[in-house]
Amino acid sequence: MASDGMSLTNHDHQIRVGILTVSDSCFRNLADDRSGFNLKDLVHDPSLLGGIVSAYKIVPDERDFIKETLVDWCDEKELNLILTTGGTGFAPRDVTPEATREVIEREAPGMALAMLMGSLNVTPLGMLSRPVCGIRGKTLIINLPGSKKGSQECFQFILPALPHAIDLLRDAIVKVKEVHNALEDLPSPPPPLSPPPVTSPHKQTEDKGIQCEEEEEEKKDSGVASTEDSGSSHITAAAIAAKSVFHPTHAVVMAKGGQPLTCFVPPTTLPSHFTCSCGDQIPDAIISRGVQVLPRDTASLSTTPSESPRAQQSRLSTASCPTPKASRREFRAHLDEVITLESRYSTLDQVQSRCGSKENILRSSHSAVDITKVAQRHRMSPFPLTSMDKAFITVLEMTPVLGTEIINYRDGMGRVLAQDVYAKDNLPPFPASVKDGYAVRAADGPGDRFLIGESQAGEQPTRTVMPGQVMRVTTGAPIPCGADAVVQVEDTELLQESEDGTEELEVRILVQARPGQDIRPIGHDLKRGECVLAKGTHMGPSEIGLLATVGITEVEVHKFPVVAVMSTGNELLNPEDDLHPGKIRDSNRSTLLATIQEHGYPTINLGIVGDNPDDLLNALNEGISHADVIITSGGVSMGEKDYLKQVLDIDLHAQIHFGRVFMKPGLPTTFATLDLDGARKLIFALPGNFSYRDTGVTLLEAMPMSDSEASRLPVSPPPRRTSKWLAFFPMDSSLVFAGLSLGDGNRMHCGKNASRQRQCDTLGNVLLKNLGSWHLCGC
Structure with a gap:
């Protein structure tokens, strides 16, 4: 500058x-x-x-x-x-x-x-x-x-x-x-090119391009190229150059066997070198920034200083179809788009981040990943190593807080309250007897007393206890008016009964009662307006019982994330299938689904997906459409069939936050996010190896349930000495680990929370024995 x-x-x-x-x-x-x-x-x-x-x-x-x-x-x-x-x-x-x-x-x-x-x-x-x-x-x-x-x-x-x-x-x-x-x-920019009229002598071909009629193929190329594809309308000459004080820069689109095209682009728009990998579709990111595509000869003429803008507009508007010598279909088929810009600086992310809208992405069933150039694949991973602490914090930082929903209290098992719950009545709502016995006046002291009736649970007594009188009560029954204590039946003697033995007429009180003895006063257990369950409470059987007690039948809880799981690999079979040469049964998906379901999260089984980009893209789109979190197993290492990261980057334009984590096993563990229609999707791509899978699940602190930033990050990163964890999910304000961690000496540790671990005597082999060790541990 x-x-x-x-x-x-x-x-x-x-x-x-x-x-x-x-x-x-x-x-x-x-x-x-x-x-x-x-x-x-x-x-x-x-x-x-x-x-x-x-x-x-x-x-x-x-x-x-x-x-x-x-x-x-x-x-x-x-x-x-x-x-x-x-x-x-x-x-x-x-x-x-x-x-x-x-x-x-x-x-x-x-x-x-x-x-x-x-x-x-x-x-x-x-x-x-x-x-x-x-x-x-x-x-x-x-x-x-x-x-x-x-x-x-x-x-x-x-x-x-x-x-x-x-x-x-x-x-x-x-x-x-x-x-x-x-x-x-500053010279005025070239004028905009109007879209072709409805009667344009162009026809749309199967490859979504625009091809001139056969009689136009032989005409001289003297006009401006207009291109149409599935992701955009005609490329117009929007005068982006006029938006800055910099002169437009030429960008050359080179094609094998075809005539090069020139783009007019301001140097602040595109990077110095940009390779388009969108197949037939010219990136929307370029089109939306007003790229003007012209044949080279027309481009050079359009910038002639001696020609006025009005003359340029006249010449461009009368230009005929600019189809090169080779047909447009051949031109597109051999397009090797390499755009070179003579810019001073670039905004690489602007162009590389998007090649079409997210809506188009999710409707696409064909991947843009090139699987033909095996020899040109990376020999070293392009992703830097990320520490476990940083990976942990990154997942938490990028995790959105889900909304809330109202559910019936009977469906509350395992859910997390999003609001405080208050008692709407006193409990008990009346003075209640703690024991079976007699409601007495404490001032009367010991002595003989006449009975005036009984008070049973579920009934309200209508008579008042006067001096020298008592009333028989059962546990939980209301205390009658006039009485202020209860004497248990063991501290009395029967003096007189009715002739048929159905009624007690007179009893002797053997002890001195204290006022309030064996009586639960109004609101003794819960007072009206008292908070009975705090926001963030993880609900179990006792909490559901308490809700029933206070008459709260609907509660607001945090939504559970829906988790979709899939395994990738051409070698995988379902557990019920017979083995064939070169095949193995898929256990990762079953283990992951069971682990997630154990903590109450709803799951979607996406099945087994083959090692090809189209199938991976379709499966990921299915998961993204219906789930909040997508967990994949396999396809993230350096193999020639490991396409998952490329599909995430090139097809879905997901942001890959890390592609390698400093832990062993589990190095290729990947975490990405995709923002779609106002919702953020989390994607955990785990290696396919048995122990790799267990290691990668470490990072599945999938969805914090709180709605404030402070409680959203309630824990610190796990201890550095631990090199392997398995499956932890938030159960309340703390973090509960469910699984194993390899500490010193290849010994399994069972982490119960973020602050302490205890050693398990079960030794786990790094490979196949991990699954059995996990089961036998019992911690």
Whole structure:
């Protein structure tokens, strides 16, 4: 950017930047501030902003903390630019935009609009961002998303205008004039190309391309190429170049045996080198950014300085079908798209992250993974090693909190309460007898007493006990008026009964009773309005009984994640099948399903999937459509048939957070996420080996049940000495491990919680004996 006159290279005039990370988890050191550190690098990069970070801070999602920091940096430190990251979404604690509005004096809606438009070109979920950009004094404040990828993309969307905006705020007259003069001298971009009329002499072929009629094949190529495919309409010449002060750059699309095409692209849009791997479909990420595809000869003519834009428009509008000598079908069949750009810097993620909308992805049944070039596969994994601690934190950080639902209390076994439960009545609702005996007046003391009737459980006595009288009571029966104590039947003698023996007429009280003796007063067990079950309680039989006691028949609980499980491998058979040469029975899927069901989670059995990208894509789409968590077994290592990671990346555009974990066995364990229609899907891809499977399940802390950030991350990473765990799921505010861990000496340990382990005498072989050892352990 220095050559363009927009970067301030003199240290005294460098752009002074403050980076403010707004995150509860980062503030409490429960997560690393990856976005903030990445923004530091982007700010320092001399090919980008070339600024200096003069202030950096992490604050919680609290409006007052955010406002205090912004005001201090604007008024006291007098920074030129403040970049906030985090707190711009729809979550209840996302208040960064509101805090920013209370601080700024003037809004800069164009920058917020540029970020929203750029984000929407990447994902439809971009519309869920609520960035605010504005000015306080001479400081520009910009809200960026909280994710590393989102904040980097949005920073790059507005980067072309940042230096000039800051020059305007600093009243740098010389630099402002230089930019304004450059804008005046900038040639107008080529005019937009209108889509072909309905009567266009083109027909759509089976490969979704556009082919001229046979009589047009022999005509001279003198027009502008328009291309149509399944993922987009005609590529138009949107004047992206006019959106920045940079001249458009030529991008050449090379094809075997075909005529090269040239694209006009601003250098801020595409990377220096970009290889398209979308088959026949030109990536939407390029189309949406206004790429103009022209034959090379037309492209060179369109940029002739001596030709006016009006003349260009006239010539382009009269151009005939630009089909090369080779047919369009042949051209597409041999397309080896290599786009080379002469740009200064790039936003690689913008283009590589998306080749079509997620909706199109889920409807697709054919994978774009190339399985033919076996010799060109990776010899070393492209994924860096991730520590167990970091992997654990990453899973927790990327895990969404599911919503809640109302269920009948009878269906509450294993569920987690999402609200406090309060007693709506006193228990007992009346003074009740603790024992079988006689309701007496304590002041009467020992002596002979006449009976005036009885009080039984379930009935309300109507008579009042007077001095010298008692009333017979049963356990749980209401205490009659006038009585204030109960004397058990063992401390009395019968003096007189009716002639037929059906009634007691007179008894002798042998002991001195105390007021309140053997009586449960009103509300003794539970008082009206008292919290009987706290939010976050894991419900078992006693909790369900308590709900029945207080008459609460419907409760709000956290939704359980639906977990889909599949095994991959051409060698696998179902357990009921007979073995054939080269085949083995699939046990991983059964073990995983049983483990998950043991903890009450609903499951979906996706079956066995063959080692080919199409089948993997279809199975993953099925799981993504119906489940919150997808667990796969096999296909994640370095074998030539291990396509799973490629399908996740190329076809589903899932974000792979780690592809190797520093543990043995289980090195290729993979974790990815996919945001779809406002919901985040978690994908755990585990190795297929017996013990690898057990190891990989370590990371299945699948869905925290709490709705606050503090209780969402209730545990610390497990002990470093443990090299293998198996299957832990959240049962309440703590973490329960269900399974085994290999400690020193290849000895199995059974982890019962995150803070302690006890050693099991069962020795587990790293391979086949693991399954039996797990069963025999009994811990």
